[in-house]
Every structure is written in structure tokens, then in C-alpha cells.
């Protein structure tokens with residue numbers, strides 16, 4: 001029962017849902033026989049391992065040992081606690097684990113073996129572990145194995161590794177349900193097999209934005225207690241062909257160019273390669289011309305300029321969950337064609353970013369859109385128009401401090417449910433007006449050679465992977481998948497306040 005609590009000897013309350021394991025203990029008489037009367041009695045003991053909150057959303061495994069002289073009483077306690085743990089139905093028993101040994105600082109295998117596997121053992125979770133041998137190994141494997149025998153899939157790596165596992169799972173669900181992913185209007189089948197992320201990559205934005213920290217032990221504990229966080233997923237299509245899914249950043253211009261510069265050859269630099277490419281891309285200061293058409297997300301509550309962020313138990317995401325359930329009840333899987341109007345914006349942009357979540361990460365703890373929601377069925381579309389290098393720097397710096405990064409005349413932000421983008425170049429090509437001058441003068445703007453306006457296209461950065469087409473059609477699928485997470489918890493000033501707030505939440 002979620003409302004059962006134990007009071008530990010350190011005077012802190014632990015909800016049953018946050019107990020990791022209970023173990024009988026061999027009591028060591030020599031160590032404990034301090035009092036005279038104890039010499040005569042045989043002692044019995046059990047240890048409770050539980051989640052302890054540390055600073056900055058970190059979770060740690062703490063333990064407390066209870067002992068008594070009455071063997072029957074001791075057994076009763078252990079039995080009762082173990083039965084209560086058995087009743088926690090959302091906890092995983094069997095997991096499929098994929099480890100990318102080459103992600104981030106190449107520490108994935110060590111992190112899993114030293115920090116995560118011992119905790120899974122303690123919590124009696126059995127695992128099948130696959131160490132990937134090449135890119136797409138995990139994704140392809142998910143189409144072959146019996147995924148339905150697992151309570152979840154864990155990926156040890158960065159955002160790229162998560163993306164692979166997500167594509168494998170969502171793709172497999174659609175295949176098994178006979179849904180054509182190439183149809184941009186298809187209603188996709190929700191994936192109920194949760195994904196756990198053990199962060200071991202370069203940006204780890206998805207883990208950071210859903211847990212509040214990128215820390216392997218914290219993530220392992222969220223998996224053990226069986227947390228569940230639904231997540232919006234965007235589908236990306238070009239000409240009725242499925243390209244990719246995205247959960248964090250879909251970025252054209254600045255973030256696309258960073259990735260393009262960031263070739264596999266630079267992987268030896270580890271996470272540093274992004275700073276190097278970021279600096280180079282900032283100096284190049286390229287603009288791109290194009291047209292964006294979007295449908296505003298009218299049914300979702302909240303706005304990208306809100307002061308409150310999405311947190312554990314977010315009521316805006318809960319409302320979307322309710323709406324989604326009602327909609328599914330009414331229309332089943334049939335896609336309901338929106339009647340809402342399309343808004344069209346043409347212009348020259350330094351960056352076009354569409355984010356399904358805040359995209360908080362260690363480089364930017366509040367993220368690209370601090371008020372974006374994990375599971376509200378919408379994305380925040382951020383348009384950074386042509387501006388000076390100095391203004392763009394001011395905009396970037398605001399990602400790292402408390403100032404509002406949307407409070408600039410050259411930045412617009414909209415909450416959308418779908419959008420389309422066409423670059424000026426592909427518009428021109430489509431209308432068959434091939435300007436020979438473009439070829440002759442190379443990649444820079446013929447009319448204004450010094451304006452840095454690029455005639456060639458940029459590339460889309462889709463959760464850290466490049467897309468082959470610049471013209472794309474994007475649609476947000478509300479809560480298409482689930483993570484072993486609970487969103488970012490409100491900050492607790494001290495442990496006592498933390499326990500108190502958890503009690504209030506449960507009551």
C-alpha cells in the first residue's frame with residue numbers, strides 16, 4: 001500500500017514506494033554487544049534499503065538496520081515489508097539493457113557494471129544485457145526480440161542511444177499493429193513498455209530534462225521504484241516518407257550546423273566536440289531563408305512564456321492525459337483532422353528550434369524553452385530571426401542565467417501541435433527557377449555578399465542526428481511513449497521538508 005510508511009532510526013519517513021529492498025541480516029554479536037543484558041540474548045535483524053534525496057535532484061541508496069530479540073517479531077516485519085514491496089505493481093522485474101560502449105566519455109560499460117548492476121541485483125531485477133557492436137544494433141535488435149516479456153528497456157548512453165531504442169520500440173509497436181509510419185497523418189499506437197535512461201553520453205538532455213540531473217545512480221533508482229513519465233514524441237516526414245521521431249530538439253540553422261561540423265571524426269574529443277563546433281558555428285553566423293507554417297496548440301493549457309515549469313505531477317500534462325483518453329474513447333485510433341487555421345511565417349532565420357520538452361542539460365540548466373511540458377501534446381517552436389552576432393550571443397548567454405531568452409525583438413516562440421518548413425532554396429527549385437548565379441557565386445547570398453545569408457540549406461538536427469531533407473512536416477503525438485522517470489521534483493530545502501511534502505502528496 002502506497003500510504004504505508006516506516007519511521008527509521010534517523011527519524012525520517014520512507015514511503016513503501018521508495019524502499020529499494022529488504023534483507024534479513026546475520027546479526028554480528030561481537031560488534032553490537034555493548035549493553036550487559038544483550039550478552040544473554042540472541043538478536044535478530046533486517047535491513048531496509050531506501051531512496052534518500054540528496055542535493056540537486058540526486059537520489060542515493062541509503063540503509064537502516066532494525067534489530068530485536070524477538071525472532072517472530074523480526075520475521076513478521078520482514079514478511080510484511082516484502083509483501084508490501086510485492087504489491088508495488090509498477091516495479092519492473094525483468095529488463096532488457098543496451099549499453100553503448102562508445103558514447104560520451106566511453107564509460108557506459110563501467111558505469112553500468114559498477115553503479116547500476118549492483119542496485120538492480122539488490123532490487124532482485126533480472127536483466128538481459130546487450131553491449132552494442134555498431135550503430136543501430138539496439139534498434140534492429142528491438143525488431144527481433146520478444147519485447148513483450150520485458151517490463152522495460154534500459155539504454156546506457158546518450159541522447160543518440162535513447163533515440164535508437166525509442167525508434168526500435170515505437171517502430172516495433174507500429175509494425176505489430178499494422179500501422180504505416182510513412183503516413184504523416186496516421187495515429188500511432190502508444191508504447192507502454194517504459195524506457196529507462198542511464199546517462200553516459202555527451203549532452204544527456206532527455207535524462208536531465210526528465211529527472212533533473214544526469215546521474216546514473218539516480219536514474220537506476222527511478223527505474224527500480226517503477227516510476228512512469230509519459231512523453232510527447234514528434235514524427236518527422238518528407239513527401240509522405242517517414243524520416244525520424246524526435247523528443248528533444250529539432251533544430252535548423254544554428255544547432256543543425258553544429259551537428260554538421262561535429263562529424264564522427266571529432267568523436268575522440270568526447271563531449272568537448274560540441275563546445276568546439278558551437279564556437280565555430282557561432283562565428284560563422286549563417287542565416288537561412290524559408291517558410292514555416294504551423295497550427296497553434298489551442299487545446300493545451302499554458303504558454304511558452306509561463307513562469308512555472310513542468311514538474312512532477314504537472315497538472316497541465318495531467319489535463320492532456322485526460323483529453324487524450326477522452327479522444328481515444330470517442331474516435332479510437334482514427335486521426336481527427338484539425339480544423340484550426342494554419343499560420344505562415346516567412347523570413348531569414350539564424351535558428352529554428354522545435355522542442356517537445358525544456359531541453360535542459362548541464363550546459364543550460366533551464367533549457368531552450370524553460371516552460372515546455374513533457375507530456376502536453378505540444379512543442380514549442382522558437383524562431384530566432386536575423387540579428388547581429390552580439391545580439392545572438394546575448395540570446396545564447398540567457399540560456400545559462402535567469403534572464404528570459406524570449407524577451408528579444410528578434411525571437412518569437414509559439415506552442416504548436418504541428419508545423420511544416422520549406423527552405424527558400426527548395427521553394428525556388430520547386431518552382432523550377434534555377435538561378436545559375438547561385439551556382440556561380442557559391443554558397444553566399446548574391447545580392448549581399450557580406451550578409452552571411454546562406455543560399456545552401458542548413459541541416460535539421462533531430463535529437464542529435466542529421467536529417468537528409470530540409471523540407472519537413474512535423475506532428476506532435478501526445479504521450480506516445482513512457483519513461484522510468486517522474487519529471488523534475490520541486491526542490492526540497494532539507495530532508496525533513498522533503499519527507500513532509502511527500503507525505504502531503506500521498507495523503
Ligand SMILES: Nc1ncnc2c1ncn2[C@@H]1O[C@H](COP(=O)(O)OP(=O)(O)OP(=O)(O)O)[C@@H](O)[C@H]1O
Pocket residue numbers: 099100101102103104105131132133134135136137156157158159160161162164200201202203204205464
Ligand atoms: N557499438 C557502437 N559503435 C558505434 N556507434 C554506436 C555503437 N552503439 C551505439 N552507437 C551509436 O552512437 C551514437 C551516439 O551515442 P550516444 O548517444 O550514446 O553518445 P553521445 O553521442 O556521446 O551522446 P549524446 O547523444 O548525448 O550527445 C548513437 O546514435 C548510436 O547509434
Ligand SMILES: CCCCCCCCCCCCC/C=C/[C@@H](O)[C@H](CO)NC(=O)CCCCC
Pocket residue numbers: 158159160202203204205248249255258259274275278359361363364368396397399400461462463464465
Ligand atoms: C557563451 C555561452 C553560451 C552557451 C549557450 C549554451 C546553450 C546550450 C543549449 C543546449 C541545448 C541542447 C539541446 C539538446 C540537444 C540534443 O538533442 C542533442 C543530442 O544530444 N545535442 C546536441 O545537438 C548538442 C548541442 C550542443 C550545443 C552547444
Ligand SMILES: [Ca+2]
Pocket residue numbers: 232355356357372373374375376377378379
Ligand atoms: Ca510537450
